[in-house]
Amino acid sequence: MPHRVAELRTAREFTDPDDYWAWVAGRQRWSTPWHTVRTGGIEDARYFEGGRINVADNCVDRWAEDPATADRPAVVWEGEPGDTRTLSYAQLAREVSALAAGLLGLGVRRGDVVAIYLPNLVEAFTAIQACNRIGAVYTVLFSGFGEEAVASRLLASRAAAVVVADASYRRGKRVELLATLRAARTRAPDLRVTVVVDRTGDRAALEPGEHAYAAVLEAGRDGTPCVPLDPNDPSFLIFTSGTESRPKGVVHSVGGFLLGTWANAHWQVGYEPDDVYWVAADVGWLTFPIQAVVGGLALGMTVACYEGALDTPSNARFYEICEKHRVTKVLAAPTLIRMLRKFGLSEDHPLPALKLLTAQGEPFDTDTFDWATEAFGVPVVNAYGQTETGSTWAYPVYGVEPIKPGSVGTAVPGHGFEIVDEDGRPVPPGVKGNLVLTRPFPTLARTVWDDHARYLSTYFARFPGRYATNDEAVLDHDGHLWVLGRADDVINVAAHRISTMEIEAVVTAHPAVVEAAVVGIPDETKGTVPVAFVTLRPGTEDTGEVRAELDRRVTAEMGGYARLAAIYPTPALPKTRTGKTMRRLLRDLLVHGSPTGDTSAMEDPAALDTVRTALGPLVPERGGGAQP
Template identity: 45%
Template sequence: MAADGGRPIDALLKEERRFAPPEAFRARAHVKDESVYEEAERDPEAYWARWAEELEWFRKWDKVLEWNPPHAKWFLGGKLNASVNCVDRHIRGPRRNKAAIIWEGEPGDTRTLTYFDLYREVNKFANVLKSLGVKKGDRVTLYLPMIPELPIAMLACARIGAPHSVVFAGFSPQALASRMEDAGSRFLVTCDGYYRRGKVVPLKAQADEALRLLAGKQDVEAVVVVRRTGDEVPFTPGRDRWWHELMDQAERLCPPEVMDAEDMLFMMYTSGTTGRPKGIVHTTGGYLTGVYATTKWVFDLHEDDVYWCMADIGWITGHSYIVYGPLANGATVVMYEGAPDWPDKDRPWVIVEKYGVTIFYTAPTAIRAFAADGPEYPRRHDLSSLRLLGSVGEPINPEAWMWYHEHIGGGRCPIVDTWWQTETGAIMITPLPGVTVTKPGSATRPFPGIKAAVLDDQGNPVPPGQGGGYLAILRPWPSMLRGIWGDEERYVNTYWSKWGRDIYYPGDGAKVDEDGYFWVLGRVDDVMNVAGHRLSTMEIESALVSHPAVAEAAVIAAPHELRGQVPVAFVILEAGRQGSPELEAELKEHVAKVISPIARPDRVLFVPDLPKTRSGKIMRRLLRDIVEGRELGDTTTLRDPEVPEQLRRMYAAR
C-alpha cells in the first residue's frame, strides 16, 4: 500500500504532490471557476437562499436566517415536504421512468425502482403508517438493513410528518432499546433477517429482544416486518404485521403533510463520550438545502450519472448521500445489501462494472482494506465508467489516497476527500472537483458558504503553515443540527462552549497550510500527551502506513509512569510479510524518523485483524480497553466480535 515519497500527517504541510482537475472533467463540471467562493462570502444568506429556491416549496420563506447563538432557524415561514422534493417533483417530467434505486442483495438478487415506482411505494407505506396510528410528530424507529424498504420507509415518514430514527441493523438489541426509549418511539419497522457474508442475520429476533428490554419502559404499538429472507419468525398477535400484507391493502395516494422548514425531519443517534448516545435533531428545510447543494456540486452530479455511496443508511452518510441528497437531485442511486468482500474481495468492482457506476463514495478504512487485499482484485474488472471518487468518515492518509487514485480511478478521476459529521448534516470541507487542485490527504477548502478556521485554546486563529489547532465553524449553516433530543444542556456544553456560543466546536484537530488548505487530524479525543508533547494518533498511523510492510495500523495511547502516555501500535502487515522483533524495531525507527523520536511507538503488535464495525470503522475504544486492562466494552456491533478477545490475549502474552 505504501509508495515512495510517503508522508505522515505531521509532514502534510510539506506535501508536494498536486492533482489538477482533468480538462475534460472541468469542461463539463457544474463549477468551473472559483468565483463561487467569493459570491458565497459576499452574502451567505442570499447564496443559501438561491440553493433553497431550487427545491419545491408550498410556501416560500419570509426570512432566510434567525441566529440566536447557539440556535439557528433557517427559511422561517417556509413550507415544504422532503418526500415531495425527493420523489413527487421528479415524476412530473422525464425522470418519471428513470431508475431511482438500483438494488443488489448479497446473494445476487436485484431490484430496480424507477422514480414512479418509488412514488407509489412511498405513498402506500405512508398510508400504512397512518392506518397504524402514526401521526405528525410521532417518532418512528427503522431497524432495517440495506434493502429498498428502508428509504421507502424514511420517505413515507417524511411524507406524513413523522420524524424517523434509523438504527443501524448491526446494532445490538440493547442499542435499539435504548434509542427507542430515548426517542419515545411507539412504532418499529424491521425485517425477518438479512444476508451478511453468506449467513442470515436474524433481525426480527434481535428486535424482539429489544422490545422485551423495553417492557415497562416504553409502549410499542405496532411492529411492521419486511419479508427479506423468508425464514419463519415469531409474531406477537395484535402488534406485529407483515409489510407486504399491509401494502396490499394500502391506498395508493397519500397527500403530503405541509411541513414547516424548522419541523424535525429525523433524529440520528451518535456516540457520546459519556457512553450515552446523543439524538441529533435535523430539520426539514435547512437540512434538505444543505444535502441538495453539496450532492450537486461536490459530486458534480449530472443526469446520466450512476452514483454509489458504499455507506450504510444506518449512518448519517447514508441519510445524506444515499437518500435525501441524491434523490432530491433526481439521481440514479446504487444500493448494496451485503459485505464488500463477499463472496470474494472484488465484489465492489463487480458492482461498479455491472451497473456502470460513475461516482463512487467510500471510507478510508474500506480503501485501506482494498489496498491490503491487493490491486489484482480491481484489475479483474472494467472500471472505466468511473469518473469521480470520494472519501468520507475520517482523515485519509496520503498513501491510501494515492492507491485509490491509481488503482480505482486509473489516474484519471478527481478525488473529493470530504470532512463533515452527523451533527453538520452535510459536507463542510471538500474539493470542488472541476476547480480544486487536490493534495493527497487534504480535504482542501470549506464548501462555498461555510466559514471554517483552525483556532487555539483561547480562540485565536492559528496562522497558515504554523502547526495545528482545533477545527472551528464560525457561522451557522443550513444543515446544522438543531439540538440534542431532550437535552439542551448537553447540546450547549458539547458543541458551543469551548469559545463561546457563536462558534461551533466539532472536536477535531486540524492544520491549515499556506494555500489555505485544511488537513483534518482526527478526533481531539485521539490526541495523546507524550512527555508534554501533543501527538495525533492519526499522525503516527499515517507514518506507519507509509512503510512498505504495513497495510493498516491503529494507534492508541497507553499510560506510562514516566512519560504520561506512550503510543502503542496495532499493525496489519501486507500479504506475505511476517512480523518479527527486527521489523518491530524498524517500524519504531521509521516513525521516529518521519515524525520525531517522541512519537516512536512503545510497542508494535502485529495482528491479523482490528476491531471494526460492519461499516469498517476501527473501534479504538476497545484497543484502549485492552492496553489499560479494562473489561472489554460492547462488541456486538463489530464485524467479528471475537477479534478484541484475540487481541487481548496477544497483548497479554507480550
Template identity: 40%
Template sequence: MGVLPVEERRVLTAKLDEMRRKALEDPESFWDEHARALEWYKIWDKVLDDGEKPFYRWFVGGRINASYNALDRHVKTWRKNKVALIWEGEDGSVKKYSYRDLYVEVNRVAALLKNFGVKKGDRVALYLPMIPELPIFMLAAARIGAPFTVIFSGFSSDSLAKRLNDSGAKLLVTADGFWRRGRVVRLKDIADKSLEQALSVESVLVVRHAGVDVAMQEGRDYWYHEALEGIGRNTYVEPERLDSNHPLFILYTSGTTGTPKGIYHSTGGYLVWVYWTLKWAFNPNDEDIWWCTADIGWITGHSYVVFGPLLHGLTTLMYEGAPDYPAPDRWWSIIERHGVTVFYTSPTAIRMFMRYGSHWVEKHDLSSLRILGSVGEPINPEAWEWYFKVVGKGRCPIIDTWWQTETGGFMISPAAGIELVPLKPGSATLPLPGVDADVVDDNGNPAKPGVQGYLVIKRPWPGMLLGVWGDPERYVKTYWGRFDGYYFPGDYAMKDEDGYFWILGRADEVLKVAAHRIGTMELESALVEHPAVSEAAVVGKPDPVKGEVPVAFVVLKEGFSPSVKLEEELSNHVAEVIGPIARPAAIIFVKKLPKTRSGKIMRRVLKALVRGEASLGDLSTIEDPSAVDEVKAALRIA
C-alpha cells in the same frame, strides 16, 4: 485532472470562489437564492433566525416536504421512468425501481403508517438492513411528517432499546433477517429482545426478507406484506406541508458519555444543504450511476444514499452484503455490471482492498468511473494514491470529504469535478461555500499554518443539527461550550500555507473504528457492567485497515483472575451490549490505572503507551507513578 475541460473548469473555479465570498459576506442573500433550487409550498419569512444562539433556525416560516422533493417533482417530468434505485442483494439478486415505482411504494407505505395510527410528529424507528424497504419507509415517514430514526442493523438489542426509549418511537419496522457472508443474521430475534425494555413501541412491522421463521406477538407484530394488502398502487397520500424546522430524522451518535446523542435535523435546511453540497463536490449529471457504499444506518447513508441523490434525480445504488463476499472483487464486479460512474466509499474499505492486492481490481472493467470519493475518516496518502492509480486509473479525481452526523452534509471538500484546484493526498482541501472554518489554539485564536489546533466552524450553516433530542443542555455543552460562539466538532486539524485543511483525528473521547463513531465511555460502561470488572479505560490505537481500534485496560474485582477465557467473555460482552463493531482489539488486564490525584483516569497516558510514543507528557499530577510501569509491563506481555 478532472472531468471537464480545463478552460471550462477555470471559469467554474472563479464562479465557485465568488460563491464562497458571497456566502460569507452576505449569507442570508446567498441562501435565499440557493434554497429556491428546491420546491417549497411557502417561501420563508426569514432566512436565518439567530435570536436564541446557538439554537439557530433556517428558512423560518417556510413550508416544504422531503418526500415531495425526492419523488413527486421528478414524477411530473421525464424522470418518472428513470431508474431511481438499483438494489443488489448479497445473493446476487437485483431489483430496480423507477422514480414512478418508488413514488407508488412510498405512497402505499405512507397510507400503511397512517393505518397504524402514526401521525405528524410521531417517531418511527427503522431497524432494517440494506434493503429497498429502508429508504421507502424513510420517505414515507417524511411524507406524513413522522420523524424517523434509523438504527444500524449491526447494533445489539441493548443499543436498539436505548434508542427506542430515547426517541419515544411509536412504531418499529424491522426484518426477519438479512444475509451477511452467506449466513442469515436473525434481526427480528434481536428486536424482540430489545422490546422487553422498550416502553413506547406499540406496533412492529416485519419485512420478510431472509425467509426465516420468527416469533410474532399477536396484537403487536404484523407482517409488512400482509399489512400492505388492500392498499392499491393508485393510493395517494398528500405530503404534509411541514415547517422548515420540523424534525426530519433523529440519528444517534456516540459521545463522551455512555449515552448516545440523538442528533436531529430539520427538513428545510437539511435538504438545501445535502442538495448543494452534493452538487458542489461531485457535480453529478443525469447519466450518472451513483454508488455511496455507506450503510443507511449512518448519516452518510441518509444524506448520500437516499436524500442527496434523489433530490438530484440520480440513479442511486444500494448493496446488501459484505464488500468482499464471496470474493474480494465483489465491489469491482458491481461497478462493472451496473456501470457505476461515481463511487463514494471509506478509507477503511480502500485499505482492506489494498491488502487483497490490485489484481482483484484489474480483473474488471472500471472505465465507467469518472469520479471517486472518500468519507468517514482522514484518508492516508498511501491509500489515496492506490485508490487514484489502481481504481481510478489516474484519471478520476478523488473527493475527500470532511463532515459528520451533526453537520448534515459535506463541510470541507474538493470540488474537483468543477474546480481547477490541485488535490493533495490526505487533505480535504477547502471549505465549501457557506462554511466558515478555521483552526484555532487552546485560547480560540487562529493557529499558524502548519501548527496543529482545533477545527472550528465560526458561523451557522443550513444543514446544521437542530439539537440533541430531549437534551438542549447537552447540545450547548458538547458543541458550543469549548470556544465561545464557535461550533466545535471535536477534531484536531491543521491548515497549510495554501489554506488547505488537514484533519488529524478526534480531540475528544470518541473513536473512529472503520468510519463508525464509538464513544470510549460507552465501551467502558459496557465492560464495567460485567460482574468481573471493577474499572475500565478504553483508548484508540491506530490500525492499518480500520483506521483506529479500541484497546481496553481492565481492573478486575477481587476473586477474579486474568485468563484467555475471561478476555473472550469480556470481548463478547461488549459485542453483545453495543454491537460487533465495538469489539475491543485487545483487552489488557492491569491491577491499577494511571490517575490524577482527583481520581480521573489519565487516558492520554494510556493512549501514548499504546501508541508507543516516546513522551508521555506532563506526569506531575499523577497519583501513583507505578501505575505507568504496571501498564508498560502489561503491554509487553500482551
C-alpha cells in the same frame, strides 16, 4: 466542466452565507414560500421562516411527476446473495405514498418517532421517505445492533413504531433482526406498531402488533399527499456513540437537512447524465441518508445500494458490483479503500465507467490516496464532516478545484471555520489547533433529543459562539484544510502534543502494513506514550524486522519524542460497519482489560477477541493497567 466552474463561481461570490443558502433554497420545491432566510445565531439558528416544504416531495415526487425523469432508475439494489431489484422514480413514488398511507392507517402521526431497523434494502429508502411524507420523525438503528443497543434507543427516542426486516444477510449468514427486536421491545413502552419486511421470503409468523410490510402497502394503496412542514421541524434523530455510555440522539431539521444535503451531493459528486452513484456504506451511518436517501435523490440521481459485506463471497465483490451496475461514482470510508488496496485486484477489474471516488468519515492517509488515484485512474475527493454537521462541508469540488492528497480542500460555500488554540485564539497557517465552525448553516444539528442542555454544553461551551468539532486540524499556506483527527486522539508525550493520526500515516506508508491504529496509553515517566496496532500484508511474517523498521521510520520522520512504546501485529482491528476503526476500544483493552464505553456500533465483536489474543498476557485484569 465549464458549467460547474461558472456555477461554483456564482456560489462563491455570495459574501453573505445567508444569500448563498437562499440560492440553494431556490432550487427546491416549496409548498409555501419563505420570507426570512435566517434568524438566530449558531447555537439557535432557524431557517426559512414562513415557508413550508416536504422532503419526500423534493426527493421523490418532483422527479416522478416529470415525464423526462419518471422512468429514470431511482434505486438499484443488490442483496448479498445476488438478488436484485430496481425502482424507477415513478415506482418509488407509488411505494412511498402507499407506505405512508399505510402507516397513517396504523395510527402513526406527525411528530411520532419511527425507528428504521433495516439493513441496506430498498425498504430503507421507502421507509425513510414515507416518514418524510407524513412528518414522522425517523431514527435509523444500525442493523448490527444487538438487543441492548436496540432497546436503549427505542426507549430514548420514545419510538411509536418500528420498521424491521425479519433478517438480513451478512458474510453468508442470516442476522436475525426480528428476533432481536422482539426481545428488545419489552423495554420500549411507547412502541405500538411493528412493520415487518419479509427479506428472506420465510413469511415469519407475526405476533400481535406486528404487520407485514406488503399488507401495509396494500392497505395504503390509494396513497396520501405530502404534508407541508415547517423547515425547522425535527426530521430525524441519529444516535452517536463514543466514549460516553449514554449515546446522544442528535436532531436534524426538515428543510435544513434537505437543503444542506442537496448542496453537499451537488458539489461533492454532482449529477451527470447516466450516473449511477454508489454510497458503499451502511444506512445506519449518516453518510448514507446524506448522500443517498436524501441528497442523492434530491438531485434526481440513480443510487446504487448493496446489502452485504464487500468481501463476500469473494474479495472481488466491490468490483463485481461496479461492473454489473455500471457504477460511475463511489463514496466510501478510507478503510474500505485500504481494504481494496489489500485485496490487490484493481488490475483485474479496470472499471472503465468509473468517474469519481470520494471518501469521508476518517483521516485519509496519503499513501492510500495515491494508490487509489493510480489504481482507479479517476479523481479522488477527500471530504470532511460530522454526524452533527449533517453533511460534509470541506472538500475540493468535483471536477473544478485542485486536489491535495490527504487534504480535505477548502470550505464549500455557506460555511466558515477557524483553527484556534486552547484559549480560542486563531492560529496562523501551519500551526495545529482546534477546528471550530464560526457560522450557522442549515444542516447543523439543532439539539440533542430530550436534552438541549447537553447539546449546548457538548458543542458550544468550550468556545462560546462557535461550534467545537473536537477535531484537530491545520491550515496550509495554500489555504487547504488538513484534519488530523479527534482532539482526544492528540496525546501529550513529555510535554509534546502529537496527533496519533500523524503517526499512523508514517506507519501505514510502510509497504508491509495494510492498516494501523495508534493510541496513547498512560506512562509513569512521560505521562502518555503511543503504541501501534498493525495489520500486515498477507504473506508478511512478523519476524521483528518490520516492527524495528516501523520504529526507525517514526523516530526518523517525527522525532524521538514520537517513538512507539510498542507495536502489536494483529490480523484484525475492531471496526464499525461503516469501516471506522474503533481506536478507543484498543486503548481500553490495554488500559482496562475490556471496553469501558458504548460498543454497540462494532460490526464484529470477534475482532476484539482477535486483538485480545494477539496481546496475550498484556491484557490486564479489568480495572488494572498494562505496561507496553
